Amino acid sequence: MTPGPRGGAPPRAPLPRVVLRKNLARAIRAGHPWIYRDAVTAPAGLADGALVFVVTADHEGVARGL
Numbered sequence: 843m844t845p846g847p848r849g850g851a852p853p854r855a856p857l858p859r860v861v862l863r864k865n866l867a868r869a870i871r872a873g874h875p876w877i878y879r880d881a882v883t884a885p886a887g888l889a890d891g892a893l894v895f896v897v898t899a900d901h902e903g904v905a906r907g908l
Contacts, residue, residue, distance in 0.1 A: 857895040857906065860884045867898050870905055877907060
């Protein structure tokens with residue numbers, strides 16, 4: 843493992859982003875625990891169970907998920 847620029851942990855690759863197709867940002871921020879597959883658009887080739895960053899259509903970060 844190669845150390846990062848300041849001798850710490852190596853830099854992480856950015857998480858793949860999934861975009862909410864529905865207006866669920868307020869419910870998610872209020873603590874709703876689930877986002878179903880039909881509520882997001884995922885990049886092609888994304889493996890089942892991959893860690894992702896969930897964003898709104900305006901690319902505002904909302905959550906991380908599997």
